[in-house]
Amino acid sequence: MIRTLTATAVVALLLAACGQPEATPPASAPETPATPAPTTPAPDPNALTAGGYGPLRIGMTRAEMVTALGDDSDPNSVGGAEPEICDQWRPARAPEGVLVMIQDGVLTRISAASPSTLKTDRGFGVGDTAAAIKAAYGPLAVATPHKYSEPPAEDIFVWASGGPATAGAWVDDAAARGVRYEINGEGKVSIVHVGGPAIQLVEGCS
Template sequence: MHRSIPILICTSALLLAACNGAPDPATPPAASTPAATPAPATSAPATPDAAADARVALSADGPHWFGYGQLRWGMTPEEMQAAFQPGTLSRPAGVGTDDTCHYLVPGNSAGDVRLMVEEGRFVRAEFLTPATTAPGGGQVGWSAARVRATYGAALAETPHKYEEGALYLRIKAPEGDGVLLFETDASGTVTRWRMGVAPQVDYVEGCA
């Protein structure tokens, strides 16, 4: 009878330990998982202005709605020469030599390009061969039908002043003051074209 007391005491102690949730010494403690380190914040790249980018791209060389290469409508001859470096601009003899209105020719244009200056300001550029392409793709040698299809509703056409059946095909710039004007012969083929600002872009005889 007295021998059963220690056994009951030990059994009660084990049950009490189990109820208190004592850890099993044979089981290693669970490893703690470190908190995830947040990725450093990165600022989104600045979004360039699409119109500005397009304008810069167009200004590298050749004609565009705002002028020719680095040259802009309204520049003085001195500003034109400075902007055209390292090239040169010269005044050809016998072509618009009057100081009120005259032409400058880029040294690398092989006679294809003439730049009109009137009253001391750059107002017009003329293109005489297929070597140069207009904004939108037009050039010497295109048909009037192709010009119409390319420029669509922006185009207005009028009869040529001197040649029956020939046309002037005029396109206003989508922005700014520029105007693009194709000149055709009687068969409807573009023989030359020009860009500039009004009224000079519409002069029929150049400086005359």
């Protein structure tokens, strides 16, 4: 009798279990969308850099430069006493205020003065302050006295490669590349020069 009751109880329990609805698994939490990685803005292709500007690359031949931005916009201008050795002029398709320097048939410097609105790859151009430039570059910015004007006029050099081991030392290495911010008596940029050792020249080709 005990066995019969036990068997009957087991069957009843099994039938009761079969009649229960299946347990519903807990709903999974919605996936949190991944935060996209911050993107670095693409450099401005027309920014002035130690290596050049737009299609112009320091070290290219005069013929290559003329193909890129045109010949002298004013053939009657005299950019240098000995143009076959050193000449400075504005290419026909270059923005206003932009001058190129050609030494021995090679592009060695690009300069931007008013009314140019061109900026360097660090965002500085004509009208920006010397203080802002020094703050942005830190110890890479080396200031030297202006040849003709009293302070706050000065020249700020930032060499990307081949710079002097001693601040203010003259750079002769043709492979050196840098930026020179020419600061006026108001403490602001009047001209930006980019290129090789020619950025050190203070009177055009001399």
